[in-house]
Structure formats: C-alpha cells, structure tokens
Amino acid sequence: MPLTHKPAAQSGTLPLLFPNTPNAFLGDSVGTTSAAPIAAGFFRMEKGEPLVYEYTYDEAKLIVEGEVTITDETGESVVGRPGDVFLFPKGTTITFEAKDYALAFYVGQRPQL
Secondary structure (H helix, E strand, O other), rough: OOOOOOOOOOHOOOOOOEEEEEEEEEEEEOOOOOOOOOOOEEEEEEEEOOEEEEOOOOEEHHHHHHEEEEOOOOOOOOEEEEOOOEOOOOOOOOOOOOOOOEEOOOEEOOOOO
C-alpha cells in the first residue's frame, strides 16, 4: 500500500461537526478501511456553546493550539493546552468548551467520515 501524504493538512477549512453546535469543527485528514479502521484529522472548537459528545469508539487528541476545557461525565474538568494528550475510551461522554478557540489533532478507531 502506498504512502498517503496530506501537505499542510492543518491549514485547511474544517467542516461543521454538528448543525446545532456552530462553533465546533472536525475533518478527517486520513483514514483506513481495514477491519480495524482508524481515522485522523483536526478538531477545532471556538468560543460559544459547549459540545457534548459521546464516544462510540476510542480516540486520542493532541492539543495543538489554544485552550479547551474538557469535562467528563463525572464532572471532572481539565484545561487542555498545547502539548497535552487526551484519551477518550469508547462509551465516554465528554463536554468541550473553549474560552477563545482550540485546535487538536485526533486519531480515532473508526472509519473515515
């Protein structure tokens, strides 16, 4: 299988994640179609309404820019900053909220969107 290269993948415009959360964006950059697929790309959260998301797959995020408050279903919160890595196991419900904006790179155990 040949190498896949997406030059300047971080610089592109990301599509809206959900119509009812107009400040959260996500776009897969690459993905596989194997029996255990993975997808990777960028997630951007802007100031505005919180995004509540239930993970139906395992995912890891690396905060690249900005800051995002991440709260799990127990109410535990942490502010993610550049260089911080998060693991969201399948079945976890997470709330994301940005004071200004945050950009993260993610890898998820799911098919490419």
